[in-house]
Amino acid sequence: MKWFWCLFFAFWPIVAIVVCLLAPGNNWWFPGEAASPLGRRIDDLFYMILWITSITFVGTQLVLAYVLFKGASDTEPGTANEKAWFSHGSHKLEVIWSSVPAVILLFIAFYQLDVWAEYRVKDAFPRKRMEAVFERIHQDRQKNDSLALAEVTARQFEWRIRYPGFNADGTLKALMPDPQPTDLYAVNDLHLPASAPVMINLRTQDVQHSFFLPELRIKQDAVPGLVIPIWFEADQQRSYQLLCAELCGWGHYKMNARFVAESDEQFIEYLRQLEREQNEDRVDDAPDTDEEE
Amino acid sequence: MSSVAATTETAEHGHHAHNDDLLALLKAAPFWSTDHKVIGIQFMMTTLLMLMVGGALALGVRWQLAFPWENMPFFGALVPATAGGQIPPEFYTMLFTMHATVMIFLVIIPILAGAFGNFLIPLMIGADDMAFPMLNALSYWFMWPAIACFGCSFFFGGGPAAGWTSYPALSALSQAAPGSGHAQTFWLLGVTFVGFSSMMGSINYMTTIINMRAPGLTLFRMPLTIWSMFITAILQAFALPVLTAAGFMLVTDRILGTCFFVPAGLIVNNADPTVGGGQTLLWQHLFWFYSHPAVYIMLLPAMGMVSDMLACMCRKPIFGYKPMVYSMSAIAGLGFIVWGHHMFTSGMNPALGMTFMISTVMIALPSAVKVFNWIGTIWGGKPEFNVVFLNCIAFVSMFIVGGLSGIFMAAVPVDIYIHDTYFIVAHFHYVLFGATLFGVFGAIHFWYPKMFGRYMSEGWGKLHFFLTFVGFNGTFFPMHLLGVAGMPRRYADPYLYPYLEHFLPMNQFMTICAALMGFAQFILIGNFVLSWFFGKKAGRNPWNANGLEWATPSPPGHGNFDIPPVVYRGPYEYANPDTEADFWPQTQPPNPAT
Numbered sequence: 001m002k003w004f005w006c007l008f009f010a011f012w013p014i015v016a017i018v019v020c021l022l023a024p025g026n027n028w029w030f031p032g033e034a035a036s037p038l039g040r041r042i043d044d045l046f047y048m049i050l051w052i053t054s055i056t057f058v059g060t061q062l063v064l065a066y067v068l069f070k071g072a073s074d075t076e077p078g079t080a081n082e083k084a085w086f087s088h089g090s091h092k093l094e095v096i097w098s099s100v101p102a103v104i105l106l107f108i109a110f111y112q113l114d115v116w117a118e119y120r121v122k123d124a125f126p127r128k129r130m131e132a133v134f135e136r137i138h139q140d141r142q143k144n145d146s147l148a149l150a151e152v153t154a155r156q157f158e159w160r161i162r163y164p165g166f167n168a169d170g171t172l173k174a175l176m177p178d179p180q181p182t183d184l185y186a187v188n189d190l191h192l193p194a195s196a197p198v199m200i201n202l203r204t205q206d207v208q209h210s211f212f213l214p215e216l217r218i219k220q221d222a223v224p225g226l227v228i229p230i231w232f233e234a235d236q237q238r239s240y241q242l243l244c245a246e247l248c249g250w251g252h253y254k255m256n257a258r259f260v261a262e263s264d265e266q267f268i269e270y271l272r273q274l275e276r277e278q279n280e281d282r283v284d285d286a287p288d289t290d291e292e293e
Numbered sequence: 294m295s296s297v298a299a300t301t302e303t304a305e306h307g308h309h310a311h312n313d314d315l316l317a318l319l320k321a322a323p324f325w326s327t328d329h330k331v332i333g334i335q336f337m338m339t340t341l342l343m344l345m346v347g348g349a350l351a352l353g354v355r356w357q358l359a360f361p362w363e364n365m366p367f368f369g370a371l372v373p374a375t376a377g378g379q380i381p382p383e384f385y386t387m388l389f390t391m392h393a394t395v396m397i398f399l400v401i402i403p404i405l406a407g408a409f410g411n412f413l414i415p416l417m418i419g420a421d422d423m424a425f426p427m428l429n430a431l432s433y434w435f436m437w438p439a440i441a442c443f444g445c446s447f448f449f450g451g452g453p454a455a456g457w458t459s460y461p462a463l464s465a466l467s468q469a470a471p472g473s474g475h476a477q478t479f480w481l482l483g484v485t486f487v488g489f490s491s492m493m494g495s496i497n498y499m500t501t502i503i504n505m506r507a508p509g510l511t512l513f514r515m516p517l518t519i520w521s522m523f524i525t526a527i528l529q530a531f532a533l534p535v536l537t538a539a540g541f542m543l544v545t546d547r548i549l550g551t552c553f554f555v556p557a558g559l560i561v562n563n564a565d566p567t568v569g570g571g572q573t574l575l576w577q578h579l580f581w582f583y584s585h586p587a588v589y590i591m592l593l594p595a596m597g598m599v600s601d602m603l604a605c606m607c608r609k610p611i612f613g614y615k616p617m618v619y620s621m622s623a624i625a626g627l628g629f630i631v632w633g634h635h636m637f638t639s640g641m642n643p644a645l646g647m648t649f650m651i652s653t654v655m656i657a658l659p660s661a662v663k664v665f666n667w668i669g670t671i672w673g674g675k676p677e678f679n680v681v682f683l684n685c686i687a688f689v690s691m692f693i694v695g696g697l698s699g700i701f702m703a704a705v706p707v708d709i710y711i712h713d714t715y716f717i718v719a720h721f722h723y724v725l726f727g728a729t730l731f732g733v734f735g736a737i738h739f740w741y742p743k744m745f746g747r748y749m750s751e752g753w754g755k756l757h758f759f760l761t762f763v764g765f766n767g768t769f770f771p772m773h774l775l776g777v778a779g780m781p782r783r784y785a786d787p788y789l790y791p792y793l794e795h796f797l798p799m800n801q802f803m804t805i806c807a808a809l810m811g812f813a814q815f816i817l818i819g820n821f822v823l824s825w826f827f828g829k830k831a832g833r834n835p836w837n838a839n840g841l842e843w844a845t846p847s848p849p850g851h852g853n854f855d856i857p858p859v860v861y862r863g864p865y866e867y868a869n870p871d872t873e874a875d876f877w878p879q880t881q882p883p884n885p886a887t
Binding site: 002005007008012013015016019020023027028029031032039040042045046049050052053056057060061063064066069070071072073074082083084085086087088089090092094097098101102105108109110113115116117119120121129155156158204205206207208210212214215217218219220221223224225226228241243244245246247248249250251252253256271275 | 382383386438454455460461462463466470471472495511530555556557558559560561562572573574607608609610611612613614616638639640642644645646650651654655657658661662663665666668669671672673674675676677678683687688689690693694697698701702703705706707709712713714761762770771774777778779781782783784785786787789790791792795796798858865867868869870875
């Protein structure tokens with residue numbers, strides 16, 4: 001029976017490895033390749049840790065299996081030693097297996113810092129590239145205006161989005177911290193330019209929520225009372241899933257929304273469309289134009 | 294002072310003195326006793342009962358994930374809150390909230406500190422009882438108001454709706470979860486009561502271990518179980534008041550309208566905007582300042598007990614006794630400065646994220662040292678592959694998985710993605726179930742002969758172990774994959790999202806495994822109860838172990854030791870060449886020849 005248990009404990013780590021190897025082929029893995037440069041760097045860090053932990057996992061489980069088999073064979077009748085190996089430990093081994101993991105762990109920790117800083121530390125934001133977007137979409141920004149293109153406010157159980165409106169000369173206003181009469185609104189549909197770092201201000205109207213774009217590997221809690229700026233960059237012009245990752249009440253699972261990354265022109269056109277819809281009053285200004293759509 | 298208290302208690306219970314049989318003591322004092330062994334066994338029975346309750350709640354969660362919106366079989370019709378057997382989303386929220394609550398506050402913490410801490414500490418240090426027996430009894434009886442409050446929270450409204458972490462404003466404003474009624478308030482009161490219970494226990498454990506050790510039992514001759522209980526008690530004494538205070542503040546936020554955790558201007562469920570200048574992040578800081586050390590409170594005692602069991606089962610000294618003690622201390626010390634890793638995505642200062650990442654990653658180091666030392670203990674041993682040993686190996690093997698998966702979420706950028714996904718759920722189940730509960734299962738089998746004077750059944754024990762191990766891995770290993778795929782936690786219906794639709798079959802497989810694991814626990818309960826009557830009788834020292842507890846009769850009577858113990862050596866002198874036998878009890882006087 002003891003041999004059965006040795007095999008039993010050696011068997012499960014193999015199953016675990018096989019399942020992990022089969023996972024990407026069966027679509028049991030990331031929801032597609034990361035769709036943003038920062039997301040790819042996060043994935044790279046994930047794979048680096050996966051390598052280190054996998055090697056450690058295989059190594060420790062192998063040694064564990066070895067000592068089990070050795071223990072099983074040492075207890076066979078007729079083995080030379082009556083007693084187990086009398087040892088209280090080894091100072092040398094303790095030093096080795098404390099210092100080697102310490103170096104590896106510190107390496108892992110410090111290796112993460114750049115990506116974290118780029119994602120969250122304001123001074124490390126790609127400010128120049130963000131400003132280039134404002135020029136391309138003709139946004140009328142003063143130096144101290146917000147870098148954000150939109151404000152996303154979570155509430156039970158939807159995402160409300162506020163964009164700045166247009167000036168009379170056709171340029172896009174800057175996003176103000178408080179709502180303006182010309183602001184444009186949408187629900188559960190976030191549109192922003194693609195292929196450029198874009199920033200939003202994240203807020204919540206009621207309880208805590210979390211803004212989660214799995215394909216871009218972006219997540220940030222929306223905390224009551226705080227306005228949190230986050231930025232991301234979608235590579236492709238397409239629609240991405242947006243969902244809530246922090247328990248926010250009974251309807252937490254259905255804060256289903258989309259983030260559409262599109263060209264600068266499409267983005268401006270989308271805002272124009274919102275402006276037209278919001279200003280639509282159904283009053284016939286000129287009787288012969290009301291059938292045009 | 295402690296010895297005075299102990300003497301008074303002994304005098305008070307003088308009528309038990311003639312009664313040196315624990316079973317008779319249990320019968321004579323079925324409800325109230327200040328004997329640490331009776332209290333330990335009371336804790337054990339209560340927590341095993343709660344284990345079944347918590348498991349049933351988990352199966353409700355698993356049902357919804359495998360067969361969303363379908364009628365629950367058998368139980369559906371019995372539970373009024375279900376819509377004719379269907380699980381509504383509020384009920385689903387209640388299920389996972391209460392599953393975590395029951396498992397953490399009513400199973401894992403009290404079975405380790407309450408059941409084993411109570412039963413083992415005086416026995417393993419050679420004391421006749423705890424330093425404060427009355428306080429000890431109260432620590433058990435304060436569990437019941439907690440259980441009553443948690444029970445009330447089931448029946449008032451739709452149950453607590455904010456998860457076991459109870460983040461405000463969801464938990465602070467009743468209109469945020471209108472269906473839950475007063476349930477959240479009862480839940481918080483329950484947490485306050487378990488807080489009292491644990492606090493009384495931890496004061497008692499510290500005092501007892503410091504003051505009441507048998508002659509010769511120096512600190513570095515204490516078994517690792519006692520070290521772990523000691524360190525855990527310190528952790529608890531310093532971290533728990535923070536949670537108890539925070540919980541009480543949240544209660545006043547709910548019922549008195551204080552705004553400790555509620556900022557101004559929130560418009561919840563179309564109610565008037567909130568007033569006050571509170572901070573929701575304050576709750577997260579206070580909550581995790583306790584609840585992260587609590588993770589180690591839920592793990593360290595199991596680590597200590599597994600160390601003792603492994604040494605005994607392998608007939609070999611523990612490998613690196615002092616490094617084991619130091620690494621447990623390091624885990625406890627670092628455990629106080631890692632709480633922020635639960636808040637990487639919360640919007641706290643990013644510089645804090647960096648410091649918390651470094652301290653969190655470094656806590657993997659003492660954990661790794663412990664794993665290496667356990668493997669070193671088995672190395673060259675003469676293990677008997679019995680139920681105790683198998684559960685200990687499962688502990689080590691599963692702890693490796695849980696420890697390694699922790700590194701992913703310690704790394705902040707990676708945590709941005711996997712935070713609040715099933716990867717987290719996989720990780721903490723590997724640590725808290727995979728490690729701690731297998732350690733507990735082993736410990737139940739190991740110390741059962743001391744508790745009841747009989748062995749538990751080896752065959753049924755192995756069957757229970759096999760089914761639990763297979764069911765456990767089948768349930769929780771795939772959760773890593775769900776997490777990598779970005780499936781969020783606490784979703785009543787993840788299949789609303791196209792990128793998760795294809796995970797339905799995997800979730801069904803996991804649910805079947807969970808049911809297998811759940812029903813396997815009836816084997817444990819049956820084995821536990823029936824062995825009491827029909828188990829093979831055990832003598833004083835059924836495992837040929839060295840610890841002081843084995844010098845007492847099985848079961849020990851009131852006052853524990855028939856011969857006052859004197860300690861001559863550490864607890865791990867197995868296979869010592871100076872003795873003929875392969876063990877050398879701590880109480881055995883030195884060999885005259887040496």
